[in-house]
Amino acid sequence: MSSSQRKPARRSTGARRSAEAEEAILQAAGEILQEAGYAGFSIEAVARRAKAGKPTIYRWWRGKADLLLDAYHRQKPEIPVPDTGNLEEDLTVFVGTLLEHWRTTPSGNIFRSVLAEAQNDEAAAEAVRDYALDRRDHIAGIVKRARDRGEVASDTDPHAVAELVISFAWTQLITHRWPGEAELRAILRLIARGAKAERA
Amino acid sequence: MSSSQRKPARRSTGARRSAEAEEAILQAAGEILQEAGYAGFSIEAVARRAKAGKPTIYRWWRGKADLLLDAYHRQKPEIPVPDTGNLEEDLTVFVGTLLEHWRTTPSGNIFRSVLAEAQNDEAAAEAVRDYALDRRDHIAGIVKRARDRGEVASDTDPHAVAELVISFAWTQLITHRWPGEAELRAILRLIARGAKAERA
Amino acid sequence: MSSSQRKPARRSTGARRSAEAEEAILQAAGEILQEAGYAGFSIEAVARRAKAGKPTIYRWWRGKADLLLDAYHRQKPEIPVPDTGNLEEDLTVFVGTLLEHWRTTPSGNIFRSVLAEAQNDEAAAEAVRDYALDRRDHIAGIVKRARDRGEVASDTDPHAVAELVISFAWTQLITHRWPGEAELRAILRLIARGAKAERA
Amino acid sequence: MSSSQRKPARRSTGARRSAEAEEAILQAAGEILQEAGYAGFSIEAVARRAKAGKPTIYRWWRGKADLLLDAYHRQKPEIPVPDTGNLEEDLTVFVGTLLEHWRTTPSGNIFRSVLAEAQNDEAAAEAVRDYALDRRDHIAGIVKRARDRGEVASDTDPHAVAELVISFAWTQLITHRWPGEAELRAILRLIARGAKAERA
DNA sequence: GGATAACCGAGACGGTACGTCCTGTCTTCGA
DNA sequence: TCGAAGACAGGACGTACCGTCTCGGTTATCC
CATH class of the missing domain: 1.10.10.60 (Homeodomain-like)
Incomplete structure (x- = not known):
């Protein structure tokens, strides 16, 4: 046939x-x-x-x-990168804006869901990993500017600073906590001081 | 009978x-x-x-x-609190041990799942919040000892330091990353420096 | 483990x-x-x-x-086996009752669906085959009684007669036809005559 | 407009x-x-x-x-109308050829599907009904020739005979059965005898 | 010979049904 | 009287087809 x-x-x-x-x-x-x-x-x-x-x-x-x-x-937040001339201030404004955005728009809930799904789904996990690295580079830019201003120790790795900033923000999100102004500033002051410090 | x-x-x-x-x-x-x-x-x-x-x-x-x-x-990890007489070393050992435990035992996968579930389930969310505060206090002990040794600035909040340490560890877990020895030390040195630094 | x-x-x-x-x-x-x-x-x-x-x-x-x-x-029809003492009459009553039952109850539509499904599904096909043989034996009983009365030629196979009866009824069903009284009787008279006839 | x-x-x-x-x-x-x-x-x-x-x-x-x-x-079968001068032979050859054609070419499967579809679709049902009548008239021609030869009782309706022949063939198809030579002949002998028989 | 309309293939669309898996509740029965 | 086994209503999963639609592209006429 x-x-x-x-x-x-x-x-x-x-x-x-x-x-x-x-x-x-x-x-x-x-x-x-x-x-x-x-x-x-x-x-x-x-x-x-x-x-x-x-x-x-x-x-x-x-x-x-x-x-x-x-x-x-x-609908992810496109947080403007602040440039106040002061690292602590820049980071505080950035994280404060991010948390506020997560708290007041759907994006917080959505991103929380993405993180949850990334525990099930390997593709989502990889996407989250990539996104984390992307955000880290983004924030590292703030630190690099501070270094160019001489505000940061020469042996400070901007990526490490950015990693800490992101970790803090994400952990607040996944534990459903919204730190107050003072608490927020205390944390980011700690990071900024660590970045500025000369080698021990 | x-x-x-x-x-x-x-x-x-x-x-x-x-x-x-x-x-x-x-x-x-x-x-x-x-x-x-x-x-x-x-x-x-x-x-x-x-x-x-x-x-x-x-x-x-x-x-x-x-x-x-x-x-x-x-089967949650009961990480021994190190006491080397040096804050950076204490924190590095502690986080390193924790991540190693997560990586090599079921507890990492289980805790990851708990965090994922906490995004759906309010009861789980509250339990996670409580657990986070408990862990924060636990780690704050390490910082307090360093402060007693005079290794840490008097205006440093041990809880803020602990918060950063926890955030870093949890974020590594949920993004399925296992930092190398050098990367791990760089991050915790940053935190330790921030804690030691005198008021700007 | x-x-x-x-x-x-x-x-x-x-x-x-x-x-x-x-x-x-x-x-x-x-x-x-x-x-x-x-x-x-x-x-x-x-x-x-x-x-x-x-x-x-x-x-x-x-x-x-x-x-x-x-x-x-x-809900298949349980057609009573008639016993009028006359083969043509028995068959006409039987088939008439069956068709009437199919026409006035759901069972006709359901059996039609079963036949349709048997063209898709091998299991259904086999079930239909088995059911056809069962019905054939059932109707053959009517013919055997007639043979015992001497009404039917000795070389007539009751199963063959029953096969024709079933084929007629089923074909009426699948072509959605409901023969009139006269048409029905003409067909079954033909079958009954065939059964009675002596060897040619 | x-x-x-x-x-x-x-x-x-x-x-x-x-x-x-x-x-x-x-x-x-x-x-x-x-x-x-x-x-x-x-x-x-x-x-x-x-x-x-x-x-x-x-x-x-x-x-x-x-x-x-x-x-x-x-690709429907165009079965040649046999003319052996004997009704039983004519019908046996005709039905035998038809079943053989259905069994060995796609047309059997296709016609089976048409019959299945006719249980769902009213248009198909009508087409099948028309086709059945057309085939009935076709086969009735064989019987009419036998009547002209005087081989068939004068009160025998050729359409009724044809109806039985078709019913038998179609039912074999939809029950997926292929009768042997002897079984086939027994059935058609029964029909032919019924046609020949004088009024009871 | 260019415009134009119906044709063609490809395939996306809103849907329905498939057969499987899991949830949280219930019922039955054995120890 | 409690626990195992498992049936239950329900609902989401991801897939296959349904019949309709919208694309560009092609082709055969008609002006």
Whole structure:
């Protein structure tokens, strides 16, 4: 029996990805995370809310973790890098702004969910690792400026300083704590002093 | 047994809570977390492995989070507090030992799972918050000793130092990173310097 | 690391199959087939209507075909075997009753669905084959009685007669036809005459 | 809405139906039915195999049933009408040839699928009903010739005889049975005797 | 010979159903 | 009388098809 498979007579591309659908899905994902948290977040729930078919979601995202990360990146805080001429002040303003953003917008809840998912899903874990390094480099810029001003010891590694800053902020988030102004400043003063200190 | 003349048809009161069952359940929970991580952890899986009924688990634990916390407390690391006479060394040894313990025993995976669950479950979140404060006080002891030795500035808050140390360790855990010896020392030297520094 | 798998300390049996659930599921299956036909029949729809969980259905039936067959056997027509002393009359009454039953109760629609499913599913196909043979033997009984009365030629195979009777009835069903009284009698007279005839 | 002044710009025609696509689609449908049966038959599968777009199929066929019927008519058996001068022989040869054709070519599987689909789809059901009547008239021709030869009782309805013949053949098909030579002859002898018999 | 409309393939879309897994509650029975 | 075994309702998982739609690209006419 001959096969009916014809050679592709034409080159064609097919329909394009629907921007409306993508938008509606990410929107719905964000809303669910904001309203019901990670516990209420499911592909089914997102599809229902976005009035999208589940296969549409699975066509563009590999799973829960992938969608979660996209929803986060879509509304992650873009914290302005302060430049007050003083390292302690710069770091305090930066972390204060970040925590305030997490506390008052959905992004805190979403990022918390991303961190939780990263404990399940290796892809999410890697994405979080990459994101942490990216943020570390970002904050290291603040420290480098301080070093250029001569405010920081020459043997201080800006990445190490940034690592401490990030660790503090993330840990506050995952333990659901929102430090007061004084507490915040005390911590970042400690870091800034450590950076400034000459070799022992 | 009964001594009275008129015996009740049956004197027996039934089985008592089985310590063996509790042990098997916690054991199974730990093993699953070690082998398959949080993703493979389910009440069903624990019951299967422990050869216990699901209702037995639900009778003694309120849910996933509760069981998880119990499994953690059962084998949480009891890191000895070092006393080398030098703050930086004390902190480096302490954190190094902690991370090594997390890396080489089930406790790292289990605590990671507890942190993940705390993003969903309010009870777990509160338990984590309490645990964080407990650990903070624990580590603050190291700093207080250094202050008593005059190694630390008088206006340094031992709790703030401890907070930074914990944040660093926990963040390494949740981002699945295991810093090398040099990297670890650089971070803790930074903290120790910040603690020692006189008022700016 | 030691395994936590304990030896089963007790032999126990667990909860028993719920007769209510089974009843509700078969009831729902029958109603759906009656109201919406095979096209509207799905495990999901049955579960919804029976207020049962899908896993409960899959626990006891291997799939659509299996459930369908059970629903059929539950309300299949138990046509009384007539005994009028005349073969043509017996067969006409039997087939007329059967077709009438199929036409006026859900069982016709259900059996039609079973036949359709048997074209997809090998298990259903075998069940249908077995059922056909069973019915053939059943009807052959009518012919044997006629042979004992001397009404039928000695070289007539009762099974062959029964085969023709069944084929006629089933084909009417699958072509959605309901023959009139006269048409029905003409066909069965033909069969009865064939059975009676002496060797040519 | 629009003014009648302005005539339709053009009476355009455009590209015509692609015979190549139609051919490939029917070919693919037949192959799938032959290889995987009705269970593996889906519009998606046909489109994939024929390297055609789904809308192309839906443009020319109303759905699964329609395509199925077309695929059947395309290769339905054209059984030659035998003329041996003996009714029993004619019918045995005819049915034997038909069953052999169904058994050894795709047409059996395809027709089985058509019958299955006719239990779901009203259009298919009607087509099957029409086809059954057409086949009945076709076979009735054999009986009429026998009546003209005086081989058949004058009060025998050729349509009733044909009905029985068809019913037998179709029922064998849908129960996936292939009767042996002896069994086949016994059945058709029964029919032929019934046709010949004088009024009781 | 250029415009134009219907065709074509490819494939995304909102949906429904599939069959599996897990949750937390319940029922049964054995010790 | 408690614990094991496991059934239960429910709901999410990720996949396959349904039938419709929107793309570009092609082709055959008509002006």
